[in-house]
Amino acid sequence: MVARHAKKIKLYGFNNLAKTLSYNVYDICYAKAERHRAEYIEYIDEAYNAKRLAEILTTVAELIGANILDISHQDYEPQGASVVMLISEEPVVSERLSHDKAEHPGPLPETLLAHLDKSHITVHTYPESHPEGGISTFRADIDVATCGRISPLRALNYLIHALESDIVTLDYRVRGFTRDIRGRKHFIDHDITSIQNFIARDVIDRYGMIDVNVYQENIFHTKMLIKEFDLDNYLFGHGRDDYSARELREIERRLRREMAEIYYARNLPRM
Structure with a gap:
């Protein structure tokens, strides 16, 4: 745990623009029996508990070159966890507002480097399951907020590759204004x-x-739905051989429906 800073932090290369990337991911599975759904939630809570998430965000902060000022994390009953991390950038001195104004993909995990100032990273998880249909979902919400020269979009490709998911929802917002040296x-x-x-x-x-x-x-919004669907990747507790061909068709229908409803953010009419 990082100790809280008692003294004020001197800011370098600071501007008043607030940039926020909200990164939401969803993973979906089919668990036939109630005990399998409980095991899925238990698995998620173990793999994404608060301590583990704090370690993940610590690695993210190291990769983007941020200084961690403070970390708070909490597990919840019956499930879920949260982590809040306060970060600051390393000194950056320049008269320009940004070193790189072009649109292009950010670096991959092995090359990621950025500087953040007076900023924070948060993550919250939401495991849940359908009471009757056998569908279980896991959602993680990550927010990267900066008040500095670099956009949090710089970290986007690392997050996508680190948390490969069925559905990804991205929101990017820039608020406020800053002035250049001419006012x-x-x-x-x-x-x-x-x-x-x-x-x-x-x-x-x-x-x-x-x-x-x-x-x-x-305000910019992009949502992403995985193209390839392999049923074997979505069965939890049982394998394909434990179901009849008719059951497998019904399971696939339920999974595809769940994914479509999450992707389009609406309940679809039943067929």
Whole structure:
């Protein structure tokens, strides 16, 4: 645990723009028996407990070159966990608002390096299961908020590769304004027309994507649905051989329906 700082932290290269990336992922499985659904929730709680999530975020902070000022984490009953991390950037001195204004995918995990200032990273998990249909889901919400020169989009490709999921929902917002050395206001300090332009080609090939953007408000939204569907990847507690062909068709129908409802954020009419 990082000790709380009693003294004020001197800020370097600071500007007043607030940039936030909200990264939401969903994993889905089918667990036929109630005990299997309970085992799935137990597995999720073990794999993504607060201590483990704190370790993951600590690694993320190290990869992006951030200084960790404080960490708080908590497990919940009956399930779920939260971690909040306060971070600051290393000194950056420049008269320019940004070193890199172009739209392009951020670096992959082995090359990721960025600097954050007066910022935080949070994660919250939400395991749950359908009371009758055998469907269980796991959702993790990660927020990376910065008040500095770099956009949190820089960390996007690392997060996608580190937490490969069935569905990903991305929201990026820029708030406030900052001034350049001539006093001119800047309401955003880098080019962006779509979050997709910051995503690596291998990810774009694996997911179907939809954008909903409000350019005049600097609000960008992208949602992603995995293209390939292999039923073996979604069965928990039993394997394919434990079901009849008719049962397998019904399980696939339920899983695809669950994924579609989450992706489109609405309950679909029953067929």
